[in-house]
Amino acid sequence: MFLEDITLTFIAPCIADPEKIRLIAEVSTDISGVMPYLNAVMKNATYNRKGPSFTFMKEFRLVNLYPGKITMAKALNTTDAWQVLNWIKDMINDVYEKRDSIVPNYELRSKPTxxxxxxxxxxxxxxxxxxxxxxxxxxxxxxxxxxxxxxxxxxxxxxxxxxxxxxxxxxxxxxxxxxxxxxxxxxxxx
Ligand code: SF4
Incomplete structure (x- = not known):
């Protein structure tokens, strides 16, 4: 498996909306290599090749992927955060598995509106x-x-x-x- 573990390392209330939480999670594998493949398959995401970073919304939650970590804001609670983190992990592993059939995209795929x-x-x-x-x-x-x-x-x-x-x-x-x-x-x- 490409990405085996995600570890929650920081969790706090969102400053602008204390009812929700923000968090930082470390990933067991450098995920920068999979970002161009995610960029090829995910709509409405923003890939910053120079960062590198990969930003998208998972419904109302704001997610940023970095080589060694994931940050998320506006998650409902820890359970909700873990559901999204596990979804991200599965998505990364799935895209990595299929990478030979995906043409990686290193550019900004679509300009945000x-x-x-x-x-x-x-x-x-x-x-x-x-x-x-x-x-x-x-x-x-x-x-x-x-x-x-x-x-x-x-x-x-x-x-x-x-x-x-x-x-x-x-x-x-x-x-x-x-x-x-x-x-x-x-x-x-x-
Ligand atoms: S974008 Fe302009 S108008 Fe809107 S909050 Fe910022 S400074 Fe104020």
Whole structure:
């Protein structure tokens, strides 16, 4: 079996929604090699080859795959998290088994839509970014006309999970830098 074990190493309430949980789980195998194959078969996922990372929604849950770990936000509870982790494990092993019949895709398969981007923004319409609504900020972000750092609210602790996902997506879109932000932590450097 390619991926044998997943170990839950961190679990805490989601900051923005304390009714739900966020978590980090370590994987027993480096899963970066399977990401281009997952990218070929999964719709609506975002593969950041340079990371590498692989981001997708499992219904309302936000999932990020990294070479040695999985992070998840907005899981209902530990049981729900384990169900999704086991589903991820089965999916990875299944795709790995079938890899000889899958053409790996190393590119960004489909650009997220403005509505998806909107869903990961704070959705407060506070206008601090210079846009009237978060949706118009999302549209301009997709067009490369706005920098993610323009949304200051996203860089507050409350939005840590969304920020992580948005940084992966911005990187996958090929927008290299987010002005004034550390590319690894996502926190402001100035
Ligand atoms: S700063 Fe962020 S939360 Fe405020 S309107 Fe712009 S995108 Fe929305």
């Amino acid at each position: 403005a509505l998806q981007i909107y869903g990961w923004l704070p959705r407060k319409n506070c206008k601090e970014c210079g846009e009237v609504t978060c949706l118009s900020f999302a549209v301009k972000l997709l067009l490369g006309e706005k920098s993610l750092g323009g949304c200051r609210l996203l860089f507050t602790p409350e939005y840590a999970e969304q920020r992580k996902t948005m940084l992966e997506i911005v990187a996958a879109l090929g927008y290299e830098t987010v002005e004034g932000l550390d590319s690894k932590t996502g926190y402001r450097t100035q």
